[in-house]
Amino acid sequence: MSYIDTIKKLPQVMTPGSSACQGCGGELITRRVMQLAGNNSVFAVPPGCMAGAGVDGWSYQNGCTAPIHITLLDNTASFLSGVSEMYQRKGRGDVNIVAIAGDGATADCGFQSLSGAAERGAKMLYVCYDNEGYMNTGFQRSSTTSLGSRTSTTPAGSAINGKEQNAKYLPLIMSMHNIEYCATASPSHMMDMVGKIKRGLECSKRGFAYLHIFSPCPTGWSFRPDESIDVARRAVRSNIFPLWECERGRYYLSFDNREPITVREFVKSIGKFASLGEAELNALQASTDSRWALIKRLCER
Amino acid sequence: MSEVKALTGNKCAALGAALCRPDLSAAYPITPQSSVVEQLADMVYSGELDARMVQVESEHSAMSVVQGAAAAGGRVFTATSAQGLALMFEPYFRMSTLRLPMVMAIATREMTSPETIWSGQQDAMSVREAGWIQCFCETNQEILDMILQGYMLTEDPRVLIPVNVCYDGFYSSHLVERVEIPSQAEADAFLPPYSLPAKLDPRTPQALDPMTPGELLMKYRRDHLESMRAALAVIDEVDAKFAAAFGRSYGGCVESYRMEGADLAIVTLGSACGAARDLVDELRAAGVRLGLVKLRFTRPFPAERVKEALAGVKGFAVVDRSVSFGWDAGPMYVETCAALGESLAGKAHFSAIGGLGGADISMAHLRETALRLAGLAAPGRAETLWLMD
Numbered sequence: 001m002s003y004i005d006t007i008k009k010l011p012q013v014m015t016p017g018s019s020a021c022q023g024c025g026g027e028l029i030t031r032r033v034m035q036l037a038g039n040n041s042v043f044a045v046p047p048g049c050m051a052g053a054g055v056d057g058w059s060y061q062n063g064c065t066a067p068i069h070i071t072l073l074d075n076t077a078s079f080l081s082g083v084s085e086m087y088q089r090k091g092r093g094d095v096n097i098v099a100i101a102g103d104g105a106t107a108d109c110g111f112q113s114l115s116g117a118a119e120r121g122a123k124m125l126y127v128c129y130d131n132e133g134y135m136n137t138g139f140q141r142s143s144t145t146s147l148g149s150r151t152s153t154t155p156a157g158s159a160i161n162g163k164e165q166n167a168k169y170l171p172l173i174m175s176m177h178n179i180e181y182c183a184t185a186s187p188s189h190m191m192d193m194v195g196k197i198k199r200g201l202e203c204s205k206r207g208f209a210y211l212h213i214f215s216p217c218p219t220g221w222s223f224r225p226d227e228s229i230d231v232a233r234r235a236v237r238s239n240i241f242p243l244w245e246c247e248r249g250r251y252y253l254s255f256d257n258r259e260p261i262t263v264r265e266f267v268k269s270i271g272k273f274a275s276l277g278e279a280e281l282n283a284l285q286a287s288t289d290s291r292w293a294l295i296k297r298l299c300e301r
Numbered sequence: 302m303s304e305v306k307a308l309t310g311n312k313c314a315a316l317g318a319a320l321c322r323p324d325l326s327a328a329y330p331i332t333p334q335s336s337v338v339e340q341l342a343d344m345v346y347s348g349e350l351d352a353r354m355v356q357v358e359s360e361h362s363a364m365s366v367v368q369g370a371a372a373a374g375g376r377v378f379t380a381t382s383a384q385g386l387a388l389m390f391e392p393y394f395r396m397s398t399l400r401l402p403m404v405m406a407i408a409t410r411e412m413t414s415p416e417t418i419w420s421g422q423q424d425a426m427s428v429r430e431a432g433w434i435q436c437f438c439e440t441n442q443e444i445l446d447m448i449l450q451g452y453m454l455t456e457d458p459r460v461l462i463p464v465n466v467c468y469d470g471f472y473s474s475h476l477v478e479r480v481e482i483p484s485q486a487e488a489d490a491f492l493p494p495y496s497l498p499a500k501l502d503p504r505t506p507q508a509l510d511p512m513t514p515g516e517l518l519m520k521y522r523r524d525h526l527e528s529m530r531a532a533l534a535v536i537d538e539v540d541a542k543f544a545a546a547f548g549r550s551y552g553g554c555v556e557s558y559r560m561e562g563a564d565l566a567i568v569t570l571g572s573a574c575g576a577a578r579d580l581v582d583e584l585r586a587a588g589v590r591l592g593l594v595k596l597r598f599t600r601p602f603p604a605e606r607v608k609e610a611l612a613g614v615k616g617f618a619v620v621d622r623s624v625s626f627g628w629d630a631g632p633m634y635v636e637t638c639a640a641l642g643e644s645l646a647g648k649a650h651f652s653a654i655g656g657l658g659g660a661d662i663s664m665a666h667l668r669e670t671a672l673r674l675a676g677l678a679a680p681g682r683a684e685t686l687w688l689m690d
Contacts, residue, residue: 040503042373057511067501069372069509071365072391078362079392082369082377083501085325085353089375095503113365116358 003194010035014064020053023225025215025232026129028187030055030100033127034064036197041096042083043068046076046110048102049217050129052136055100073105078113081122088123096201097124102215103144104134107170118177118208125204127197128170129215139220143168146240147287148280149272151220156275166287171212172294175246180207183245183254186214188233192243192254203247214241222271231270238266239292244299251298263288303487303547308480310473313441314380314406314466315340317448319350320488321404324375324495327355327366329385332418333470334408337380360385364392371401372509374499376452378403382470383410383424390428396463397432398525399510402455402497404448405433407467408474409571409622411658419659420470422571423623426599426632432525434460434532435600438468439574441478446549449483450539452492457539459531461497469572469622471659483547491546529601536598554603556595557610559585563592565674566611568637569620570596573655573662577620580667591671596633604640611641616649616674618686620667622656630654630685638682649677655688662688 001009013034020027026049034043034055043066045056055063056070071079076099084097106114106128114126133151134140140153146167150156154163175182181203185193193213200209216231218224223231235241238261243254263285267273276284308316314337318326328338344350353370357363360381367377381389386407396403411421425435434454438444444466451464468474483491500509513521537553544550558574559581560566567577574595584591594610594617596603611617621631628635634652638645653670656662666688677683 039506042501042503051512054512057508059512059514061511062508063511064508065506067503067506067509069501070511072395075361075365075368075392078357078365079369079372081355082325082327082366082371082375083373084369085355085366086370086373086375086499089324089353090373112359113362116362119358120355 003191006194007032007035010038013037013039013066014055015062018053018055018063020049021219021225023218023228024049025187025217025228026050026102026131027053029127029129029213029215032194033098033100033197034066036194037096037098037125037201039066040094041066041098044071044076044080044099046071046101046105047073047136048105049131049136050100050102074109075113076101076105076110077117077122077126080124081117081120084123093123093205097204099124099126101126101128102135103128103130103132104142107143107168115177118174118179118210121179121207123204123207125200125209125211127211127213129213131215131217131220132167133220135217135220144170147284148276150275151272161275161277161280169291171210174210174212177208178249179210181209181245181247184212184214184241184243186232186236186241186243188229188236189243189255196245220272223269227269234261234266237261238263239288240266242292242295244295253296253299303481303483305479305481307477308441309336309475309477310441310444310468311336311408311475312340313445313480314448315344316482317445318378318404319344320483320485321376321378321449321452321492322494323352323378325353325355325367325370326378327357327363328379328381329357329360329363331360331382331385333410333474334380334382334385334406337406337408360389361392364389364396367403368392368396368399368401371403372399372499372501374497374502376495378405380406380408382408383412386424386428387412390431393428394431398521400461400525401463402461403463404451404455405463405465406448407465408470409467410470417658420472421622421657421659422467422469425465425467426623429600429632433463433465433600434598435465435467436598437570437596438466438473439572439595441473442480442549443551444468444473445480445482446543446547446551449488449492450543453539453542454532454535456495456497457535460528460535462525462528462532467571472572487546491543533601533603551597554598555606555610556597558593558595560592560594560610562590563613564590564615565671566592566594566614566617567620567667567671568594568596568617568633570599570633571622573620573622576662576664576667580664580671584671589671589675599633602636602640607637607640608644612644614648616677618651618653618670618674620653620655620662620670620688622662624654647680649674649680649683651683651686653686653688
């Protein structure tokens with residue numbers, strides 16, 4: 001079955017209506033992950049955009065057709081490792097144990113519990129939709145916010161212009177935990193993303209699987225909602241967000257970007273980068289290039 | 302057949318937990334609790350105990366892992382102390398408010414700062430508004446017994462509130478006493494297998510804890526408070542069932558020792574009750590009509606039982622091993638006064654604070670407390686007594 005048929009035929013698990021913003025990358029990712037995991041799953045979605053959009057349920061309404069819990073912002077992986085242990089104990093390892101969390105709940109305050117669960121090889125699929133900030137609370141800076149980005153806590157000021165530090169590159173850190181499966185994905189490359197979600201679910205039966213998915217945010221980043229997929233594609237094509245996977249220590253390039261576009265082409269039309277000057281763009285290009293070089297070397301045979 | 306051994310309090314907590322056949326325990330080591338985790342690990346790794354053991358990277362994750370396992374329908378256990386309890390506060394509060402049953406041992410320890418690793422009840426006392434049931438043990442036998450009773454209590458459909466079994470760090474956790482260990486068959490006959498449904502199960506899909514509006518949240522809080530109140534009677538029932546099974550009764554929420562005809566009472570909790578009993582015997586022999594009221598449960602606070610126990614006394618002192626910042630007193634003194642309400646009038650009373658940061662509460666301290674109480678002429682609150690030197 002092609003990935004398009006897969007998406008067409010599998011029933012939706014997430015409710016048809018949600019209050020996510022138009023053009024939300026996170027919602028698209030959450031829908032695909034939930035659909036591919038199916039109803040024989042236990043989901044954990046901590047506070048963040050997807051919880052805010054109602055996937056955990058809101059007032060008296062359900063947000064999905066499968067069991068789901070809004071974990072604490074910082075305990076998604078540890079909570080789910082308890083759920084997972086119980087399902088192993090019950091002899092029901094067929095149940096998919098799946099986290100869908102933003103970058104704050106993953107790379108910042110949730111990182112300790114994530115790292116602990118990964119190190120222990122807890123059997124689950126952990127998906128991070130990385131929209132590079134605390135978007136649900138109004139786009140504050142997170143550790144995955146990119147260099148130079150304007151956020152509500154790193155404004156474009158005349159003294160300091162946007163975020164002064166490079167983004168923490170979490171997927172590589174996760175792959176160094178010796179986990180079953182680790183991959184990056186982007187909603188602009190849907191066939192690749194669907195394949196990685198499926199592979200992640202398979203690998204979660206043997207150990208810890210981690211997916212880091214680029215999640216464009218029109219509201220926070222200031223671009224037109226209909227440009228979301230294009231922004232995601234430009235992130236991949238500019239090597240801002242390289243696509244790769246790592247299975248039991250072996251790295252594979254998913255998209256060999258032979259003719260990359262420049263970072264300048266990536267940032268055009270994205271408001272959060274509007275005030276970047278030459279020096280900052282050059283710095284962002286340099287850090288992008290060095291990361292790409294590192295990924296390429298890791299993937300060399 | 303039960304077996305008699307000389308055991309530390311921590312070993313009793315671990316053996317008690319193991320006898321309850323937990324599905325999973327997750328814990329992080331901290332002084333003075335560490336040997337609880339080690340004992341459980343020994344039992345799991347030797348195959349003696351069929352349970353999952355998750356060696357987490359922090360207490361925050363310890364409570365989170367057991368929370369997940371409990372939500373998935375398991376009987377779970379953990380143990381901690383002081384800074385560990387403080388670190389796990391976020392999922393700790395949520396465990397009780399999700400109404401997930403479990404038992405957690407607390408080998409109580411003073412809170413930093415100043416830097417300390419020694420005994421004190423400030424840790425458990427500081428979280429007494431987090432919705433858990435809390436009991437305090439005097440002896441190592443009581444620790445083991447209360448773990449068994451704790452599971453029966455927490456899993457009772459009228460309760461469904463997690464239970465802390467607290468005991469004094471080092472004084473109880475590390476000192477050795479004679480303990481009767483029930484056999485597995487005896488424990489099984491007392492405590493039925495876990496039978497509560499899993500909250501997170503694809504066969505019965507539901508959202509656990511969706512965003513909840515205020516009017517519904519208030520209903521949940523009221524239910525929680527009502528179950529706390531209902532637990533008072535269940536605690537006594539469980540105590541009676543335990544007595545029928547093992548021949549040991551602790552008196553439920555409160556134990557009165559030589560309170561018949563007492564004019565004066567010392568109210569205290571935990572291991573200090575041992576010395577307090579000896580002091581009561583000593584002073585009774587000398588003609589002082591002193592008794593002991595042992596607070597066994599602090600949450601729910603057994604207000605009626607405390608009021609009854611102190612009904613006939615002219616004066617009482619509450620000996621706390623922790624402080625209530627802002628009241629210039631120990632927390633159980635404040636709560637005992639609140640429980641007495643109007644019947645407080647006419648009694649002389651004061652708060653005595655001792656045993657912080659591992660300091661001893663000695664016979665001399667308790668004698669000083671009782672004699673000061675005996676010498677108080679006027680009713681009302683006397684100044685707080687610090688049991689130092």
